[in-house]
Amino acid sequence: MLKNALLTLIALAIAIGGGGASVWYTLRAQDGVGAIRIGQWTAFPDIGTPAADPYSKARVAREGVLALGRAEGLSFVAERDSSGDTLKRECAYRIEGGLPTARFWTLYAADESLGVIDTGKQRPAALQSYEVMRQPDNSVAITVSGHPAPGNWLLSTGAGTMYLVLTFYDTPIASSTGLSDIEMPRIQKAGCDA
Amino acid sequence: MRRLLHVVLLGLLGAGIVHIVVLMLVPEFSERDAWSRLAMASDLYKMTRLDAEAGGAPVVKSVDPLFYAAACRFDLTDGLVRIKAAGRVPFWSVSVYDRNGHNIYSFNDRNANSGTLDAVVLTPAQMIEVRKDLPEDLQGAIFVEAPIDEGIFVIRAFVPDESWKPIVSRFLSQSSCELPDY
Numbered sequence: 001m002l003k004n005a006l007l008t009l010i011a012l013a014i015a016i017g018g019g020g021a022s023v024w025y026t027l028r029a030q031d032g033v034g035a036i037r038i039g040q041w042t043a044f045p046d047i048g049t050p051a052a053d054p055y056s057k058a059r060v061a062r063e064g065v066l067a068l069g070r071a072e073g074l075s076f077v078a079e080r081d082s083s084g085d086t087l088k089r090e091c092a093y094r095i096e097g098g099l100p101t102a103r104f105w106t107l108y109a110a111d112e113s114l115g116v117i118d119t120g121k122q123r124p125a126a127l128q129s130y131e132v133m134r135q136p137d138n139s140v141a142i143t144v145s146g147h148p149a150p151g152n153w154l155l156s157t158g159a160g161t162m163y164l165v166l167t168f169y170d171t172p173i174a175s176s177t178g179l180s181d182i183e184m185p186r187i188q189k190a191g192c193d194a
Numbered sequence: 195m196r197r198l199l200h201v202v203l204l205g206l207l208g209a210g211i212v213h214i215v216v217l218m219l220v221p222e223f224s225e226r227d228a229w230s231r232l233a234m235a236s237d238l239y240k241m242t243r244l245d246a247e248a249g250g251a252p253v254v255k256s257v258d259p260l261f262y263a264a265a266c267r268f269d270l271t272d273g274l275v276r277i278k279a280a281g282r283v284p285f286w287s288v289s290v291y292d293r294n295g296h297n298i299y300s301f302n303d304r305n306a307n308s309g310t311l312d313a314v315v316l317t318p319a320q321m322i323e324v325r326k327d328l329p330e331d332l333q334g335a336i337f338v339e340a341p342i343d344e345g346i347f348v349i350r351a352f353v354p355d356e357s358w359k360p361i362v363s364r365f366l367s368q369s370s371c372e373l374p375d376y
Contacts, residue, residue: 011202019210131355
């Protein structure tokens with residue numbers, strides 16, 4: 001009798017614990033269902049629309065997100081560099097390459113909650129396309145670092161995990177189905193503060 | 195031993211069911227969704243700044259640091275809602291969300307007449323009523339037909355640099371979200 005009760009308890013514990021934990025885990029993971037990956041960049045084009053999958057819907061409800069609409073823009077998040085290491089705030093990175101068509105774009109360095117890093121200085125940890133210099137072939141090269149750098153410099157300070165968020169505004173890629181053909185810049189590690 | 199294996203398998207099956215049930219219930223019972231957060235910050239038909247710039251923590255997450263945003267909640271059972279914002283900013287965009295925070299309509303300044311924001315959100319039934327006799331001052335407005343009751347209207351405006359901050363702030367603070375009587 002007691003053995004039966006214990007076995008029932010084990011089954012219930014696995015069911016409730018396992019079910020709850022698996023939902024929590026999938027909602028926290030950055031690349032979930034419905035993600036589109038281009039190089040190191042991940043986007044959720046369907047998030048926040050009625051056509052989204054149940055995981056995206058739960059994410060929207062849990063985090064209080066008001067996702068960008070199709071006519072507004074599309075946001076990409078990178079959490080790893082091109083060699084597969086997670087991005088760190090104490091490291092310097094080089095972002096190079098062409099970008100998809102858009103009226104303009106913004107790039108910012110974010111912490112775990114995807115909010116912008118507070119640099120504690122006048123200069124925010126954000127750049128936008130009207131203020132960057134371009135290469136002769138219209139591509140861009142941006143240095144992400146805590147130390148001033150020539151050319152385009154994105155300030156990042158502190159230590160710990162970093163995300164890079166690249167958002168394109170008023171862009172055809174948000175509404176077209178050819179999302180897989182677009183080119184996104186590479187993220188290469190340039191060195192770290194010891 | 196076989197009993198234990200049986201119990202573990204049963205537990206895993208149960209975990210699958212619990213996974214699906216919890217996933218479906220999260221949107222229903224979330225008290226942290228955008229609507230609830232906005233409801234804590236302000237009333238219906240009141241434009242509220244979403245970014246942290248206006249003081250305090252940002253109301254709703256994931257706002258671009260180079261953007262200012264404002265939102266108002268509305269209920270179409272009270273009648274249609276009209277949103278206006280005067281002034282010129284480098285870029286603005288607008289989204290209409292339903293009660294669950296799903297984006298159901300969006301447009302930007304290139305879609306608007308002369309670049310000024312003047313929009314009306316209404317249900318298809320209200321649209322038929324308005325079409326019968328279109329009021330003079332609604333001629334230039336963008337009509338957003340939405341089959342919803344409660345919803346959220348969000349204006350986002352781009353702040354290219356420091357010097358634009360007061361202008362974009364004024365653009366959002368002068369924006370209005372009201373129930374006109376027609």
